[in-house]
Amino acid sequence: MKKQISDRYEPTSVEPKWISLWEKEKSFEPNLKAGESFTIVLPPPNVTGSLHIGHALNHTIQDILTRIERKKGKSALWVPGTDHAGIATQVVVERELAKEGKKRTDFTREEFEKKVWEWKEHSGGMIQNQQKLLGESVDWSRSRFTMDEGLSKAVFKVFKTLYDEGLIYRGERIINWCPKTLTAISDLEVEHREVKGKLYHLRYPIVGQAGKYLIVATTRPETMFGDVAVAAHPDDERYKSLKGAELELPLTGRKIPLLFDSFVDKEFGSGLVKITPAHDPNDFEAGQRLGLKPLLVMNPNATLNENAGKYAGLERFVARKKVIDDLQTLGLVEKIEEHTHSIGHNSRGGEIIEPYLSTQWFCKMKPLAELAIQAVQSGETEFVPKLWEKTFYEWMNNIRDWCISRQLWWGHRIPAYHCKNCKHIEVSETKVDNCPKCNSTEVEQDTDVLDTWFSSQLWPFSTLGWPENTEDLKKFYPTSVLVTGFDIIFFWVARMIMMGKKFLGKAPFQKVIIHGLVRDKEGKKFSKSIGNVIDPLDMMNKYGTDSFRFFLAATLPEAKDVLFDESRLDGYRSFCNKIWNSSRFILMNMDADWKLEDLESKYSSKLEPMDKWILHRFNETLANYEKAYSKFLFFEMASQIYDFVWGDFCDWYIELVKPRIYGKLGEESKEVAKQVLASILIKALGLLHPFMPFLTEEIYEVFSDGDFLIQTPFPGSYNVSAEDEGVLKTIILQDVVTQIRVQRAENGVPLDKKCKVILKSSEPLVASAVKDFEFSIIQLARLESIEVNANYTGEKTDSVGAFRFGEVILPLAGMIDFEKERARLNKELQKLIQEEEKLASKLGNENFVAKANPDVIEKEKEKLKNVREKKEVLQKGLEKLG
Structure with a gap:
């Protein structure tokens, strides 16, 4: 034995020690000599970010997987990295510049990019330091960044290939536009909120029919200047007689047609819809189908433009009020209703998003989606739980083209070069100085950058060295498992499958483990505005990282959200202390020269009934743990090892063997007990380690010959039968003691009163068990005596409880005051x-x-x-x- 452990478990001293040692000894790097590989790529957190509760859950699950597969002898690689987070990073750096009284436009684009890289080098590594505090066993030597040179090379190759195949194009379509950051944003960055607004029913005069009008409803009257038509359903009898009619667009004098199209719901409202193709995605598609030219009436900063006439220059909501006031003056407002509806907001800044017609770069998704669908249908990629496949198929079958361009300075600049002379656009992986069509040097690279998701969709293979055919790519692609939340199945998971199939011919991962979100104990989402946000670092500092990790895994139900109840963390801290104190008790009773032997080869014939029972219970726990792991039921794995360690090992076995440890039953019995205690402890630490890496590594160090627990093989089972007589006798002891304790509690029998107990049973094994364990039963149940009597008739006031071989009878007469x-x-x-x-x-x-x-x-x-x-x-x- 190397040393003892301290009398108290102090996470604040243990955790930094192992973070340093694991990294120093390169414990997280894969064993390249191992045959089978196991790979996970970490969903890259934003370089601007800090560890939040969702990261903590997601990363803990991945670490459990990686540590288990590493112990199972695989070449386990968990690839870390960060995402350049286009908008978020640019906002952060602009905020820093503002503190100096400067803004982005005070610099050239190249100067600003340099500022961002400087910020990234000095401040962008915070989340990775926090990941280390969580104990994540990622291979830091392979850490990647989405704008690394290699990953950027992959981005440009993919863009060029898709462009050459006609899957990337430049065109004018409706996108999500943020008037504050002045860029298109992805669907994922749009947060839809229920907002109390108004529904305005407006009168559109019928040209040539004085005093007559049609009523059209809208929630955004300021966009009416972009109306190019009003439409009704062809079967709507109310409007058939108006076929060919024109309407006067209020406040403009402009005439617009009344059209008929089956996309209109004649049962909704007045059965009429106004078509504003430049400011509504559905109207845009209708306009395309009906051959209507869009009319943009808003500037990028959400003020109205010259097409709004006298309202030009007004901010959109100021314009809304002015427009309605003027329409009311003209008698063109039928009614205004209170109306609650969903409005898109920028999830970062909270600005209301405008559906906006803009020239952008797009990617055709239908052909790529077919590849992803095929991968899941064939079983090449499997969702866990499987119920998420239905959601995946719904998204894939209804997919639309993806706007991939952003009006930012930070990100992968689109590799398209515009010739000012002949207007040719040349897409190239390398810089273009001369137009290949007219040889002009008046060539300028596109000013837009790619959506951050464009680079992150390549993450499973770009991080392993693609487009080169590296050794890492050969060994570790496709990856084994992806762990992620359900909220980015469409935005990230599906796109990664598409790209993997498209460029490597293989889906990027075999299984996708989908977990729920972490919510507060009332089931609400964590939100700064509500004030219920939890900082994982606070929880780790307060309760210890192992307690926090175990809590996250133990409370993660299949296909459901985690409800965060801090009071439960105290219970898992107690579990850590239980493990520590029990280990300390075992170690205190080991001499300095004591050695752990091979239990089964040297002591199998000397095992006592209670020894065989604990070995059997470990076997059962291991089998259930493995079964749960095969289904990725982390809460069930946690439950199995928790119940075994606290209940079977600490509360039962250690208590049962104390007389032997104290030498009351002879030296041989004492040594066997020590060997069993140490053997079970080490194997239990092996099962606990993926959940609680710090505590388990610290305890294991005492038994170690220089190796770390993270490097030891996954625990195996013992050669003991469930039907062994010693196992069954110990189960009888457990059943009897448990039943006596229950009856004492239910009947209010004080603990200091020693009772007489009768076991009514004709099973010979019961009598034999009582003979073997009489001392233990009396001690554990605080009895005066215990006897086996198959013919006991009993009294009316006896307390009777069943156990598997008969009844446990506790006579209450004289034990309690009945009244x-x-x-x-x-x-x-x-x-x-x-x-x-x-x-x-x-x-x-x-x-x-x-x-x-x-x-x-x-x-x-x-x-x-x-x-x-x-x-x-x-x-x-x-x-x-x-």
Whole structure:
């Protein structure tokens, strides 16, 4: 034995030590000599970011997987890195410049880019330092950044290839436009919020029919200057007689046609819709189909342009009020209704997004989506849980072309070169100085950059060295597993599958593990505005990283969200302390020259019943742990090892072997007990390690010959049968002691009163177990005596409970004051009845059931079930007392 461990577990001293040692010894680098590989690529967090609760959950799951597969002997590679996060990073740097009284446009583009790179080098590594604090076993030597030279090379090759094949094109379409950052943004960056607004019913005069008008409803009257038509359904009898009619667009005098098209819902409102192709995606498609020319009426900064006449220059919401005031003056407002509807906001700055007609670069998605669909349908890529495949197919089958350009200075600049002379556009992976068509030197690179998701969709193979055919690419692609939240299946997961199939002919990962979101204990999303945000670093500092990690895994139900209840962290901190104190007890009873031997080769014939039982229980735990792991049920894995370590090992086995450890049953029995204790402890640490890397590594160090627990093989099972007589005898002991403890508690028998217990059973094994374990049963259950009597008839006041081979009978006469116990039970019963009524009323409230999170409702139902079970126990106790 190298040393003892301290009397208290102090995460603040243990965790930094192992972070440093693992990195120094390159413990996270893959063993390239191992045959089978296991690869995960970390979903790259933004370079501007810090570790949030979602990262903590996602990264903990990946670390559990990587540590297990590494221990199973695979060449395990977990690839880290960060995303350049176009908009977010540019905003951060511009904010820093503003502190100096400067803005981006005070610099050339090249100067500004240099400023961003400088910021990235000095401040952009914060999240990776935080990942180390979480204990993530990523291979830091292979860390990548989406704008690394190699990854940029991959981006330009993909762009060029897709452009040459006609899958990337430049055109005019409706996009999400942010008037504040002055760029197109992705669908993912648009947060739809329910907003209380108004629905304006406006009168559009019919040309040539004085005093007659049609009513059209809109939520954005300021865009009416871009109306190019009004449409009705061809079968709508109300408007058939107006075929060929024109309407006067209010406030403009411009005439627009009344058209008929089946896309109009004749049952909704007046059955009429105005078509504003430059400011609405559905109207744009309708306009394309009907041959209508779009009319843009807004500037990029959300002020109205010259097409709005006298309203030009007004900010959009100022214009809205002015337009409605003027329409009311003209008598052209039918009515205004309160109207709640969903409006897109920039998820970063909160600005309301404008659907906006703009010339951008787009990627055709249908042909690429077919590749992704084929990968999932064939089983090449599997979603876990499988229910997410339906969502995936719905998105893929309804996919639209993707706007890939952004009006930013930070990012991968689009590799397209515009000739000012002949207007030719040349796309090239390398810089173009002369136009290949007219040889002009008046060539300028496109000013836009690519959407950040364009580079991150290449992440599984660009990080491994593609487009070169590197050794890493050969060994580690395709990757084994992707772990991610459901919210980016479409924006990232699907696109990675498309690109992997397109450029390497193989889907980038075999399985996609989808987990839920982390919400507060009431089921609400974490939000700064609500004030319920949790900082993972605070939790790690307060409770220890191992407790925090174990909590995240143990509370992750299949296909559901995690409800974050901080009070549960205290319980897992207690679990860490339980492991530490039990390990310390074991180590304190080992001499300095004590050595762990091969248990089964040297001691198999000397194992006592309780030894065989704990080995059997480990086998069962290992089998259930492995079964849960095969289904990626991390909460079940955590539950199995928690129950085994705390219950079977600490509360039962250690207590049972204490007389042997203290030498009361002979030296040989003592040594066998020590060997079993150490063997089980080390194997249990092996199963705990993926969840609790720091604590387990620190304890294992005492037994180590210089190796780390992270490097040791995955634990194997023991050669012991579940039907072994020693196993069965110990199970009888457990059942009997547990039943006695339950009966003492239910009947209010004080712990300091020693009871007599009768086991009513004709099973010979019971008598044999009592003979072997009489001392242990009496000690553990605090008895005066125990006997086996198959013919015991009993008294009316006896407390009776079943165990698998008979009944455990606890005579209560002389043990308790019956009158006092009846009063106690009645008091408890009244409390439970009140609690039952309160919970039943809450669950019977339709308003609560309609609004509450499903997990919260399930929690309340579980409470009600527990209350009713307790009530039933008390009622039976009262019946017994008469």
